[in-house]
Amino acid sequence: MSAPAEEKTASGSRGSEPPVPDGAITVTVKIRRFNPEFDDEPRWDTFEVPALPSDRVLNLLHYLKWYVDGTLTFRRSCAHGICGSDAMRINGVNRLACKVLLKDLLAGGGKATTITIEPIKGLPVHKDLLVDMEPFFEAYRAVKPYLISYGNEPTRERIQSAADRERFDDTTKCILCAACTTSCPVYWTEGSYFGPAAIVNAHRFIFDSRDEAAEERLDILNDVDGVWRCRTTFNCTDACPRGIQVTKAIQEVKRALLFKRT
Amino acid sequence: MSDALILDKPRSPRRPAARRSNFELYSWLFMRISGLALVVLVLGHLFIMNILDGGVHRINFGFVAGRWASPFWQVWDLAMLWLAQIHGGNGLRTVINDYARKDSTRFWLKMLLYVSMVLIISLGTLVIFTFDPNITG
Ligand code: SF4
Ligand code: FES
Numbered sequence: 001m002s003a004p005a006e007e008k009t010a011s012g013s014r015g016s017e018p019p020v021p022d023g024a025i026t027v028t029v030k031i032r033r034f035n036p037e038f039d040d041e042p043r044w045d046t047f048e049v050p051a052l053p054s055d056r057v058l059n060l061l062h063y064l065k066w067y068v069d070g071t072l073t074f075r076r077s078c079a080h081g082i083c084g085s086d087a088m089r090i091n092g093v094n095r096l097a098c099k100v101l102l103k104d105l106l107a108g109g110g111k112a113t114t115i116t117i118e119p120i121k122g123l124p125v126h127k128d129l130l131v132d133m134e135p136f137f138e139a140y141r142a143v144k145p146y147l148i149s150y151g152n153e154p155t156r157e158r159i160q161s162a163a164d165r166e167r168f169d170d171t172t173k174c175i176l177c178a179a180c181t182t183s184c185p186v187y188w189t190e191g192s193y194f195g196p197a198a199i200v201n202a203h204r205f206i207f208d209s210r211d212e213a214a215e216e217r218l219d220i221l222n223d224v225d226g227v228w229r230c231r232t233t234f235n236c237t238d239a240c241p242r243g244i245q246v247t248k249a250i251q252e253v254k255r256a257l258l259f260k261r262t
Numbered sequence: 263m264s265d266a267l268i269l270d271k272p273r274s275p276r277r278p279a280a281r282r283s284n285f286e287l288y289s290w291l292f293m294r295i296s297g298l299a300l301v302v303l304v305l306g307h308l309f310i311m312n313i314l315d316g317g318v319h320r321i322n323f324g325f326v327a328g329r330w331a332s333p334f335w336q337v338w339d340l341a342m343l344w345l346a347q348i349h350g351g352n353g354l355r356t357v358i359n360d361y362a363r364k365d366s367t368r369f370w371l372k373m374l375l376y377v378s379m380v381l382i383i384s385l386g387t388l389v390i391f392t393f394d395p396n397i398t399g
């Protein structure tokens with residue numbers, strides 16, 4: 001007969017007794033939630049979470065999922081800024097939850113801290129912070145993000161000079177988190193725009209001296225939904241957790257199209 | 263030969279093939295160049311009309327007639343009219359492309375835009391070239 005009482009408290013997936021470390025402060029976490037089975041509209045849920053300043057936002061989400069509300073849904077995998085699965089809108093800007101430290105979000109002057117967390121914008125929401133990434137990956141695939149070469153296979157390694165490698169070094173760092181594309185106002189209003197991430201990954205091959213399909217990719221990005229849609233707002237560069245100069249990469253593709261140089 | 267390299271993409275929406283047209287490139291380039299020209303043309307125009315000796319108060323029929331007697335000012339005003347119309351129209355075209363959700367809305371908004379551009383450009387051009395300073399009235 002203790003089942004109801006248990007159900008009430010043990011609603012997290014790891015029980016109801018969270019370990020609260022010494023020195024924890026309480027912060028308010030407001031999460032934009034949506035459950036397609038019950039909600040017509042997304043709603044805000046507010047939680048009080050004890051946390052250390054050295055915690056990451058991902059830790060707060062874990063706390064909530066494990067000890068408070070097991071139905072909270074979000075993606076994460078590596079928890080170390082490598083897999084790119086936990087991009088979300090934190091206090092209005094796109095960030096990886098596993099890379100944002102609580103101490104950088106604390107309200108100064110002893111005021112209470114509120115953190116808002118929303119799903120990334122411009123992609124259909126499946127549930128809570130989980131969005132459908134398919135439109136994003138469709139644009140990625142459409143720019144042919146793989147090495148293309150024609151003619152006979154070389155018998156040796158494809159040699160590249162350090163200077164040639166340097167030209168696309170920045171854009172090799174992309175982890176496909178979609179933080180850039182979903183921070184772009186053009187993408188919010190027009191989902192058929194390729195978006196910064198696809199252009200970054202096209203850039204990675206367009207400027208690779210070993211690749212032979214720069215023309216094809218440039219043709220793709222020269223069209224209505226390509227680079228000319230970019231309004232140079234720099235949201236993408238600001239959002240990129242890998243520090244990629246996204247807007248610069250887009251500008252370089254524009255320049256390659258204008259001056260027919262790669 | 264390139265087709266052999268395209269990987270199969272199951273379950274994914276497909277984009278139409280690239281049209282191999284440079285239209286968007288030229289439209290982008292036109293915006294930068296006409297923007298620069300308009301800065302000079304419009305600021306010069308505002309300066310002459312509003313600040314130079316007496317400003318707006320001296321503008322009347324005779325003043326306009328005097329200016330348009332010179333081909334230099336005719337060309338200036340003509341360039342301003344055409345560039346401002348096409349620059350603004352192209353800007354609105356991109357705004358419509360961004361915000362119109364339905365293809366039919368997009369089509370009709372663009373038609374409205376193009377018709378108004380053509381009307382204003384032809385009317386303005388007509389006035390600049392057929393202006394008659396000896397009109398009485
Ligand atoms: S460019 Fe940066 S923000 Fe965009 S998908 Fe790649 S890693 Fe994420
Ligand atoms: S969980 Fe892998 S990048 Fe954040």
